Amino acid sequence: MLARGREAGAWAASQPATSPAGTSLIRLDSNENAAGPCAASVKAIAEATQRSHVYPFRYDGVLEAAIAKRQGVSPANVLTGCGSSEILLNAVLAFTDERRSLIAPVPTFEEPARRARQLGRPVHDVPVGADLQVDLDAMARLVPDAGLIFLCNPNNPTSVALPLDRIRSFVTDALARSPDVVILLDEAYIEYADGGGVASALPLALASPRVLVSRTFSKMYGMAGLRVGYAMGQPALLQRLAAWSLPMSVNTIGLHGAIAALEDTGLEARERARNAEARAFTVQRLEALGAKVPTSHANFVMADIGRDCIAFRDACRAQGVAVGRPFPPLSNYSRISIGTMAEMRTACDVFTSVLKA
Numbered sequence: 001m002l003a004r005g006r007e008a009g010a011w012a013a014s015q016p017a018t019s020p021a022g023t024s025l026i027r028l029d030s031n032e033n034a035a036g037p038c039a040a041s042v043k044a045i046a047e048a049t050q051r052s053h054v055y056p057f058r059y060d061g062v063l064e065a066a067i068a069k070r071q072g073v074s075p076a077n078v079l080t081g082c083g084s085s086e087i088l089l090n091a092v093l094a095f096t097d098e099r100r101s102l103i104a105p106v107p108t109f110e111e112p113a114r115r116a117r118q119l120g121r122p123v124h125d126v127p128v129g130a131d132l133q134v135d136l137d138a139m140a141r142l143v144p145d146a147g148l149i150f151l152c153n154p155n156n157p158t159s160v161a162l163p164l165d166r167i168r169s170f171v172t173d174a175l176a177r178s179p180d181v182v183i184l185l186d187e188a189y190i191e192y193a194d195g196g197g198v199a200s201a202l203p204l205a206l207a208s209p210r211v212l213v214s215r216t217f218s219k220m221y222g223m224a225g226l227r228v229g230y231a232m233g234q235p236a237l238l239q240r241l242a243a244w245s246l247p248m249s250v251n252t253i254g255l256h257g258a259i260a261a262l263e264d265t266g267l268e269a270r271e272r273a274r275n276a277e278a279r280a281f282t283v284q285r286l287e288a289l290g291a292k293v294p295t296s297h298a299n300f301v302m303a304d305i306g307r308d309c310i311a312f313r314d315a316c317r318a319q320g321v322a323v324g325r326p327f328p329p330l331s332n333y334s335r336i337s338i339g340t341m342a343e344m345r346t347a348c349d350v351f352t353s354v355l356k357a
């Protein structure tokens with residue numbers, strides 16, 4: 001239970017896995033993939049447990065090559081990590097210092113700003129707009145002081161995303177405003193992108209010596225427990241990041257699970273369709289209850305429930321459904337991860353009983 005990790009936060013980690021009624025809890029609080037790893041990964045993971053005595057360096061370069069093949073890049077454009085969290089935290093170490101700040105939206109995935117503050121590095125928080133979109137103009141004005149810009153697209157927890165053409169002009173402008181700023185585009189949810197010109201910024205990372213893209217096997221690929229993530233960019237920039245890597249940070253089991261998932265070419269389409277169906281159902285039920293739900297490009301929604309999200313969270317929890325923690329200053333928004341269709345049917349009945357009470 002304690003291994004629940006930082007995505008749900010300490011509060012959720014301390015909670016039991018059962019509802020007060022003793023039935024098992026529906027966990028919609030950590031943006032995990034309820035479908036789990038694909039069958040090929042499960043098989044590869046089981047087989048790899050037999051090789052648990054073997055250091056992962058035996059498989060040096062194998063995962064990088066599989067990712068590179070899938071992404072159409074060179075293995076030198078890929079750096080793997082212990083989840084994308086390792087990439088994000090090391091980017092703070094590598095690209096900020098006492099004078100060169102981190103710029104990050106608020107709210108967003110909090111680990112980079114948390115690490116920067118721990119290290120005494122300046123952090124510029126940039127509130128999202130009323131439409132929950134990242135305020136790119138405000139970020140651009142801060143660039144001259146910055147070492148690292150963190151831009152999560154689609155953004156967690158807001159679920160909305162910016163189209164690639166807006167990201168492209170922001171990146172061009174930011175690079176021109178500073179000779180050494182680095183831009184990290186966190187694409188943990190990009191495989192769920194749902195039209196509107198939202199697409200990966202990988203071409204920007206390949207074209208620029210100061211742009212990185214990070215990805216993870218935790219969301220679309222259903223392997224959050226195995227901790228595999230990676231960055232893509234130009235080799236010289238990846239080398240600056242790799243200087244901070246943990247030795248052998250991707251373990252033997254995760255590595256084999258990830259490779260098998262990459263070989264399952266139908267996985268992304270299947271999971272996108274599964275998520276889209278359960279998400280559409282959830283949005284429709286929430287909207288029928290009067291909630292406002294911005295267009296999600298992820299495996300979660302951020303619903304404006306028009307009331308305090310902590311009271312809502314606690315009331316749902318009492319009925320066996322765990323939803324996301326508060327994300328200040330969005331106190332009337334609840335972040336709800338998309339589970340299986342069966343889970344969402346039950347969860348939406350609980351939301352109905354709580355919001356109608």
Ligand SMILES: Cc1ncc(COP(=O)(O)O)c(C=O)c1O
Binds near residue numbers: 030083109186218224
């Ligand atoms: C936007 C975003 N980036 C990065 C991560 C870290 O993921 P992991 O370390 O599992 O790859 C998460 C986890 O929820 C996330 O939401």
